[in-house]
Amino acid sequence: MDYKKSKAPSSTTTRDLALLEGKTGNIYEAVIICSKRSNQISVEIKDELNRKLEEFANYTDNLEEIFENREQIEISKFYERMPKPTLIALDEFERDQVFYKKTQ
Numbered sequence: 290m291d292y293k294k295s296k297a298p299s300s301t302t303t304r305d306l307a308l309l310e311g312k313t314g315n316i317y318e319a320v321i322i323c324s325k326r327s328n329q330i331s332v333e334i335k336d337e338l339n340r341k342l343e344e345f346a347n348y349t350d351n352l353e354e355i356f357e358n359r360e361q362i363e364i365s366k367f368y369e370r371m372p373k374p375t376l377i378a379l380d381e382f383e384r385d386q387v388f389y390k391k392t393q
Contacts (some may be wrong), residue, residue: 297380
């Protein structure tokens with residue numbers, strides 16, 4: 290999934306607990322599902338960011354090159370402005386875009 294185009298809010302918003310609980314029947318189960326999905330999203334975003342930053346890796350950096358690499362700084366700032374993985378996971382859960390199954 291392309292998380293750059295996510296419609297999730299970039300700041301914390303108030304959530305209706307009854308809505309979250311209604312999807313699973315248990316608020317704690319809903320929180321666990323969102324937490325696990327958030328971890329998956331976080332790993333995917335981190336891998337993508339690391340791949341992009343590896344393009345700029347120069348193992349013989351001097352001090353001037355470290356502070357002058359504008360492309361690397363812009364990429365990092367873009368990822369910092371993205372919604373946090375927890376907010377993306379909650380948004381996906383509210384829109385029924387998360388697949389989960391109950392195990393007993």
